[in-house]
Amino acid sequence: xxxxxxxxxxxxxxxxxxxxxxxxxxxxxxxxxxxxxxxxxxxxxxxxxxxxxxxxxxxxxxxxxxxxxxxxxxxxxxxxxxxxxxxxxxxxxxxxxxxxxxxxxxxxxxxxxxxxxxxxxxxxxxxxxxxxxxxxxxxxxxxxxxxxxxxxxxxxxxxxxxxxxxxxxxxxxxxxx
Amino acid sequence: xxxxxxxxxxxxxxxxxxxxxxxxxxxxxxxxxxxxxxxxxxxxxxxxxxxxxxxxxxxxxxxxxxxxxxxxxxxxxxxxxxxxxxxxxxxxxxxxxxxxxxxxxxxxxxxxxxxxxxxxxxxxxxxxxxxxxxxxxxxxxxxxxxxxxxxxxxxxxxxxxxxxxxxxxxxxxxxxxxxxxxxxxxxxxxxxxxxxxxxxxxxxxxxxxxxxxxxxxxxxxxxxxxxxxxxxxxxxxxxxxxxxxxxxxxxxxxxxxxxxxxxxxxxxxxxxxxxxxxxxxxxxxxxxxxxxxxxxxxxxxxxxxxxxxxxxxxxxxxxxxxxxxxxxxxxxxxxxxxxxxxxxxxxxxxxxxxxxxxxxxxxxxxxxxxxxxxxxxxxxxxxxxxxxxxxxxxxxxxxxxxxxxxxxxxxxxxxxxxxxxxxxxxxxxxxxxxxxxxxxxxxxxxxxxxxxxxxxxxxxxxxxxxxxxxxxxxxxxxxxxxxxxxxxxxxxxxxxxxxxxxxxxxxxxxx
Numbered sequence: 126x127x128x129x130x131x132x133x134x135x136x137x138x139x140x141x142x143x144x145x146x147x148x149x150x151x152x153x154x155x156x157x158x159x160x161x162x163x164x165x166x167x168x169x170x171x172x173x174x175x176x177x178x179x180x181x182x183x184x185x186x187x188x189x190x191x192x193x194x195x196x197x198x199x200x201x202x203x204x205x206x207x208x209x210x211x212x213x214x215x216x217x218x219x220x221x222x223x224x225x226x227x228x229x230x231x232x233x234x235x236x237x238x239x240x241x242x243x244x245x246x247x248x249x250x251x252x253x254x255x256x257x258x259x260x261x262x263x264x265x266x267x268x269x270x271x272x273x274x275x276x277x278x279x280x281x282x283x284x285x286x287x288x289x290x291x292x293x294x295x296x297x298x299x300x301x302x
Numbered sequence: 303x304x305x306x307x308x309x310x311x312x313x314x315x316x317x318x319x320x321x322x323x324x325x326x327x328x329x330x331x332x333x334x335x336x337x338x339x340x341x342x343x344x345x346x347x348x349x350x351x352x353x354x355x356x357x358x359x360x361x362x363x364x365x366x367x368x369x370x371x372x373x374x375x376x377x378x379x380x381x382x383x384x385x386x387x388x389x390x391x392x393x394x395x396x397x398x399x400x401x402x403x404x405x406x407x408x409x410x411x412x413x414x415x416x417x418x419x420x421x422x423x424x425x426x427x428x429x430x431x432x433x434x435x436x437x438x439x440x441x442x443x444x445x446x447x448x449x450x451x452x453x454x455x456x457x458x459x460x461x462x463x464x465x466x467x468x469x470x471x472x473x474x475x476x477x478x479x480x481x482x483x484x485x486x487x488x489x490x491x492x493x494x495x496x497x498x499x500x501x502x503x504x505x506x507x508x509x510x511x512x513x514x515x516x517x518x519x520x521x522x523x524x525x526x527x528x529x530x531x532x533x534x535x536x537x538x539x540x541x542x543x544x545x546x547x548x549x550x551x552x553x554x555x556x557x558x559x560x561x562x563x564x565x566x567x568x569x570x571x572x573x574x575x576x577x578x579x580x581x582x583x584x585x586x587x588x589x590x591x592x593x594x595x596x597x598x599x600x601x602x603x604x605x606x607x608x609x610x611x612x613x614x615x616x617x618x619x620x621x622x623x624x625x626x627x628x629x630x631x632x633x634x635x636x637x638x639x640x641x642x643x644x645x646x647x648x649x650x651x652x653x654x655x656x657x658x659x660x661x662x663x664x665x666x667x668x669x670x671x672x673x674x675x676x677x678x679x680x681x682x683x684x685x686x687x688x689x690x691x692x693x694x695x696x697x698x699x700x701x702x703x704x705x706x707x708x709x710x711x712x713x714x715x716x717x718x719x720x721x722x723x724x725x726x727x728x729x730x731x732x733x734x735x736x737x738x739x740x741x742x743x744x745x746x747x748x749x750x751x752x753x754x755x756x757x758x759x760x761x762x763x764x765x766x767x768x769x770x771x772x773x774x775x776x777x778x779x780x781x782x783x784x785x786x787x788x789x790x791x792x793x794x795x796x797x798x799x800x801x802x803x804x805x806x807x808x809x810x811x812x813x
Contacts, residue, residue, distance in 0.1 A: 179480030240506025
């Protein structure tokens, strides 16, 4: 079977990417809103805007990295297992891993925790993600629910993609001039 | 069309060398003949009250004392701010915090004053270098970056560093705000979900192999790296000897005359002395005076405060030792014969009244009294100045030394020994307003005014009532007896003067 046959279509990629965008951009924006009052205390609005450009540009690249990971899984696993139910299983796989990372990051902050503890948590994260991903394709009701949610989430891409492009331009321009 | 004969051409050709020579004399160049070099070395969080240079019983600074033998030594020098941002901004602008408004943690000088910094005032005829190892100092240097010829990142000369902002040095300080002060800041969860995880994982891996030679380590611990000097919130691990070695190399690369501002993190917490210094003062019998806890303090008990003081003193001794090597090397290359060398700090550190450190709004001397030594080129003798001075005085003094005009807007005065006179009747100030917006009215603030040997502190907005404290610094240097009394003339005169100054400057930022 060729690689092309295992690659998801764009129509399948968008909903999964939307889920990734909600979680990656959402995590950063959530904490940025906590930080915003402090920035407002001493930074002009223009500079705060530029900081947000850096944040959004960074989120853009990390969301692409996460999407790339899901597509790799699609290439590795049999077509029937993943490619054919890409929206539901891809969304649940991405969400379960990203939410696990959130929980880990919420509880640990030292670099040594990340190097020594995260690898020991990783099998558990992968096991949970694997089970949930399997269920998302196997139980019809869950599959449908995930698909409906993910397809509706695509609307966020209409905001995040232009914003990311604009942010990238701002970051590039400020570092060239 | 103008026609040129062969004769005209030859005449013009003959003039070319003269024209070239003339154009070179008119081109902007750094004229080093008369202008001295200036090195400003700032040690972060170094309290004068813990230095043997100023009479502290523990022998913490023998090398500072060696420098003092060829310097003007200022005994009553105070920072205008109580932490890095405000203290550094005052040093670099010659303005009090209520004027420059870099009053918040990691804040910036108000846009109207951003061009009123020491680097801009020295102008292009000086090679101007800035190094802020403390990221909050770097945020200010980043704001002044258009006036810097050499701008070193905070991670320079480190053994392990990982700063996102340094990748976008051209866009400092915004890039540091985005990456190092927010997305990847240590001490909290990373605010970038995937890259934050990778960033900390990679840094954790890199810290595994950090060389521990000379520093305490335990083969069973995975956190030995915490014993190496480092910044607690930013990924910068370094050894003092590397920093001084790097600075020396940098100094030798600068075009003369130069102005070099080097702001080191040490001896800021975490206190991480080398193994040989850790027990230097253990069981030495020194008992600091007992002082009552302050309502705005952390209410810590005596034991952890004494332990922190012991470690801090050992770290200061370690810093002093490395500084001694640096001083020797500067001497060996003849740099001190053509350079004004300024040693100071941005604020102090407290180990009393239930407090460790400087993250408090209190106006007691250990947190504000900082060292100041200025060694002139070739100076051979020591001169002691006992009248009170302030960090806002450094900018006008250095401008005068460099033959520059002192601008009228500066709030400092020339230091005694460099054109100024000893004047204890002058009022100087320290301001802390980190809970306020730098754009708005200063409604929660603490401040101190020193005059005629007295210090009046004012705490505004911290409780149901505001209050004053008055100390006689000459007869009660430990600030144990609060003399403030509404019926006392000294209290009232000082109160009126402090309130007048505060009311004049505490309104919303104009412009």
